[in-house]
Amino acid sequence: MILKEVNNKRLASEFLDVARKIYIDDKFWVRPLDKMVENVFNPESNVFFTHGEATRWVLYNDKGESIGRVAAFINRKKAFNFDQPTGGMGFFECINDKAAAYYMFDHCKAWLAGRGMEAMDGPINFGENDNFWGLLVEGFMHPSFGMNYNFPYYKEFFESYGFKPYFEQVTNHLNLTKPFPERFWKIADWVRQRPGYSFRHFSWKNSENFISDFKEVYDDAWRFHENFTPIEPKVLLKSLEELKPVMVEEFIWFAYHENEPIAFLVMIPDVNEMLKRFNGKIDFFGKLKFWYLRKKDIFTRTRITVMGIKPKFQKSGIESAIFWHMDKVMKKKPNYTEIELSWVGDFNPKMRQLHEAVGGHFAKRHITYRYLFNQVIESQRATTIRTDTKETAYNS
Numbered sequence: 001m002i003l004k005e006v007n008n009k010r011l012a013s014e015f016l017d018v019a020r021k022i023y024i025d026d027k028f029w030v031r032p033l034d035k036m037v038e039n040v041f042n043p044e045s046n047v048f049f050t051h052g053e054a055t056r057w058v059l060y061n062d063k064g065e066s067i068g069r070v071a072a073f074i075n076r077k078k079a080f081n082f083d084q085p086t087g088g089m090g091f092f093e094c095i096n097d098k099a100a101a102y103y104m105f106d107h108c109k110a111w112l113a114g115r116g117m118e119a120m121d122g123p124i125n126f127g128e129n130d131n132f133w134g135l136l137v138e139g140f141m142h143p144s145f146g147m148n149y150n151f152p153y154y155k156e157f158f159e160s161y162g163f164k165p166y167f168e169q170v171t172n173h174l175n176l177t178k179p180f181p182e183r184f185w186k187i188a189d190w191v192r193q194r195p196g197y198s199f200r201h202f203s204w205k206n207s208e209n210f211i212s213d214f215k216e217v218y219d220d221a222w223r224f225h226e227n228f229t230p231i232e233p234k235v236l237l238k239s240l241e242e243l244k245p246v247m248v249e250e251f252i253w254f255a256y257h258e259n260e261p262i263a264f265l266v267m268i269p270d271v272n273e274m275l276k277r278f279n280g281k282i283d284f285f286g287k288l289k290f291w292y293l294r295k296k297d298i299f300t301r302t303r304i305t306v307m308g309i310k311p312k313f314q315k316s317g318i319e320s321a322i323f324w325h326m327d328k329v330m331k332k333k334p335n336y337t338e339i340e341l342s343w344v345g346d347f348n349p350k351m352r353q354l355h356e357a358v359g360g361h362f363a364k365r366h367i368t369y370r371y372l373f374n375q376v377i378e379s380q381r382a383t384t385i386r387t388d389t390k391e392t393a394y395n396s
Contacts, residue, residue: 001067001100003057003107012038014058016280018066019093022151028142029149030272031280036242037091040126041071047235051077054126055111056091059104068094070104072111073126081227083380084118084372090132092123093150094157101157109373119372121166122158123148128235130305134169134343134366141364144303144340145271147171148366155367163369164379170352171342172360176330180323181359188320197318198259199325202252204244211236213254213261221308226347226383246271246294250329251302253322255309263309263318265326270301270340297333303340307351319354347382 006015016034023029039045041054048054054073061067071091079085089108094101112120125132131146135154143149191197202210211233219230240247246269255263274293282290309318330336341360344351372379 001059001061001103003059003103006041006056006058011058012041014066015056015069015091018058018069020279021066022068022093022095026151028140030143030276031278033275033278033282034280040091040132045238046127047232047238048073048075048126051075052079052126053115057104057107059094059100061100067097068092068100068104070094070108071126072108072120074112074115074117075126077229078227079117082119084374084377085116086119086121086370087112087115087117088124088126089120089122090124090126092154094154096151096153098157098160101154102161105157105161105371109371113373118374119370121368121370122163124368128231128239130239134368137365137367139171139362139364143272144171144301144342145268145275146303146305147342147364158369161371162375163371165367165381166370166379167368167382168346169343169366169368170346170355170362171340171364171366172344172355173363174339174341174358174360176337176339178359180327181357184320184357184359185324187317188324191317191321192324196258197321198256199321200254200256201250201325201329202254203249207237207240210252210254211240214264217254217261217264217308217310220310224311224385226385243268245290246274251326253325255313255318255322257313262313263307263322265304265307265319265322267302267304267326267339269299269336270303273299273301297335300335301338301340302336303342305342307354314350323358345382347384349384 004011006012016037020031041056043049052073052075054071056071057069058066059068059070069091070089072087072089074087079087092104094104108120123135132148134148135158136148136150137155140152192199214236215231215233222228248269251267251269253265254261274290277289277293278286307319340363341355342364343366344355370379
């Protein structure tokens with residue numbers, strides 16, 4: 001076997017195409033847009049290169065056939081915030097051959113160790129965790145846009161090599177053909193009519209204000225998360241621009257108290273329902289087909305990618321009121337029958353409770369693993385978010 005570092009267009013193309021070869025007979029896999037993957041490794045497109053570095057490889061067998069791929073990266077804003085400096089690996093694909101998988105793991109380890117890392121998380125993304133994050137270990141069904149899909153045998157590769165679960169990511173599905181729990185609506189009705197509270201959906205003409213509101217809520221709501229770093233507005237803007245062709249403005253909601261932004265919810269149509277028809281590429285005629293399908297609104301599923309509430313306003317029923325407004329929108333779009341709530345980590349018990357409160361049922365489980373280069377050290381799990389964040393926020 002030989003592992004070639006991607007350093008030209010031919011190898012970059014092979015990196016993308018090896019996944020197609022591996023999943024050629026799989027009925028669920030959806031090839032991500034090539035441009036979306038390529039942008040992760042393009043310093044001009046990915047702002048994480050301003051504080052990190054990344055590389056990737058394609059694995060070939062002795063016959064010169066591509067049989068796997070993998071990437072490694074370091075986010076220096078977060079790498080040194082753990083007990084061991086920690087890098088990442090991801091975009092892993094491999095035929096059912098443990099030796100081939102180990103060969104790629106070894107190279108990721110060596111590359112990261114040579115740059116001062118003592119551990120690696122994987123499979124993760126060189127970017128925010130809403131895309132390409134975690135190994136699918138349960139619920140091998142249609143993947144929603146941005147969520148990793150892989151073969152069941154990958155789990156054995158990771159765990160037998162020595163990767164240990166760092167946290168679990170649970171995805172729940174919400175059946176829109178069934179009514180929400182009545183108690184949930186009573187809370188929502190009470191909250192939305194309270195003086196001082198207002199709710200607005202996103203609009204592009206006011207996108208600058210909404211991005212500022214998103215950052216304000218996010219930075220406050222996520223500050224109790226392990227290894228928190230404030231989100232960058234340019235990252236938000238880039239993500240919104242990438243989603244603009246399929247975005248529904250009424251699927252993104254903000255809550256305010258006396259005009260102070262206090263919560264948000266971001267939901268997008270499951271673009272994979274469309275992308276499965278394109279094999280990763282959208283040329284001129286592909287764009288015409290894309291817009292034709294977009295106009296027909298072929299979607300039946302959506303995905304809630306992120307939701308946040310400022311700690312001082314948690315346990316106040318704000319999320320119920322947001323869902324109340326969202327429900328009014330969905331009733332005007334009967335083609336949508338399912339919402340994917342993805343994903344919530346086992347370190348976030350309050351969000352898991354919310355998924356249960358709205359009637360979500362278990363669908364999928366991903367695991368983010370950590371591999372310590374010194375295997376003598378005992379592996380630890382991600383820190384659970386405190387349940388008293390509201391009280392702590394009031395006293396801070």
